[in-house]
Amino acid sequence: MTTQTNAPVVATGTTSSTTGRGRGPRTWIVSLLANGVTSVIGLMFLVPLLWVVFAAFDSQAGLRLELPSGSTFGLDNFRAVMTPETTYRPMWNGLVLCVGSAAIAIVVATLAAYPLSRFETRYKRPFLLTILFSTGLPITAIMVPVYGLFVQLNLIDTLGGTIAFMATTALPFSIFLTKNFMDGVPITLEEAAWTDGASSMQTLRHIVLPLMWPGLSVVLIFTFIGMWGNFFVPFVLLLSPDRLPASVSIFTFFGQYGSVQWGQLAAYSVLYTLPVVLLYVLLSRRLGGAFNFGGALKG
């Protein structure tokens, strides 16, 4: 990246000496300024984040950012929260919710993306536009009717119902992404198989899917991350403490006790955040360092 941005400067410098001469000190100041301002902004983003890391290892942690010193430094906070009620069960619930809904979302989205990517029909455009339209709908707004629906269907406080709803909320974007990835697989391979008498579902399974695993895993990780952090949906649809995922139980952790054990809350936050950070690292590797938003935003 560095060489790319520097190359034109060098080129203009050699071709036209007039512009090249006055630039030396100017570029130097500009780059110093840019680096300085960027670092300051970065530091402002870092400071609130540091508190959770320091407090997690500090048995006497308060709200203030402090480097844990000698006697208070340790794993006490982690030891205190690593119990079935506080950590293991909510994490397990979160895992069940996320794996369940991400799996449903990806299977349903792949099936839906296939005809949308491969065939030209009259319903395709209106359907795709509807899908695109629903990616923008604020899910927060429909939680009241969904609660009503769940009461009617006797689905309230069930993991199954919550999984189905969470999968649906992820569907519009998953279909959109999956279709884009599928469009990248050339259709010629399938056409050969079709002439040999293979059905479209057979070609999907044996030809298209093996070629788009990288894309599919991106969709999978993306939906998983979205659901792991989702607070409002399980907060409304699940009631029993033993069914709550980590995103909600961290909240009750805060509310239940008069004096909050900040160190323990921080330690729990670290444990809860770790999976998404690891998945994100994995995801950004897959996409070559950055999300390809440029392409996604063009539709």
Place this chain on the structure above:
Amino acid sequence: MATVTRPGAPAGPGVRRRTHPVKVDIARALPLTPAIVLLLVFLAGPILWCVYAAFTNTALTGAGSGNTRFVGLDNFRAAFTSDAFANSVVLTLVFTLLSAVVGQNLLGLALALLQKRSVKVVRTLVGITVIGAWVIPEVVAGYLWYAFLAQDGTFNEFLGTFGLGQNWLYTLPIIAVSLANVWRGTAFSMLVYNAALSEIPAEIEEAAEMDGATGWRRLRWVTVPMIKRTVTTNLMLITLQTLSVFGLIYTMTKGGPGTKSQTLPLYMYEQAFSFSQIGYGTAIALVLLAVGAVFSILYMRLLRED
């Protein structure tokens, strides 16, 4: 490209797409069924129910729980004449404008531009930090900022040296949650603008530089016009995301103190679940949906304008 004219089919000189017999269409659309069923039951259904319930007095307790009846526009009339509703509309606008349109958008653009001119170490480290704030779950971000802005938190310790310390969550709650939302959401805009800036051909910026356009003028007349589409699309997306923020505000202030940070989603939650006024709650939800829909339509218009 022969067009098969069928009764009922919108055929004409404008239709150039090849159409299939209806049977083929249905057979090919079959894999779409699970998606359509899920979307109808859990997304379209609740939205339609929203439209219905907003005109009834549905409630979990009290008058509306036994016999639900149509009350016409009563819920909306109640909302539009209520101070609490007006308060949350204003707060939602302040929150969205401040944290999304100004904060996330401008800071994201600034970061993307600055990173382009920074050395690799700075660029990478700052990028990781900003993305880190985006990746961590909403509720954890809420706690971080609660701790950061609390009376005896880090921010006041720093400001205390200038004698400016105060309990921000009580004195300026909407500013406090907006700051937290800027912190949490800027990474998205930064990534979007990073992608857009990297697509600007180097020759164009180079040519502008040769013509003597420097600094602000190059940004104003060359860079910004070239990423105009991305700017509008990004604004749409982050506006929609910010409109429905709930967890972050709920963990930081619960909408308080009083109703000083009660945006529309929190007001809706309070009415529907704390006060059991489902009918009134859905009316508010409908307003929120309508606002989201308006933005979605604008967004789709933008995508089509190519």
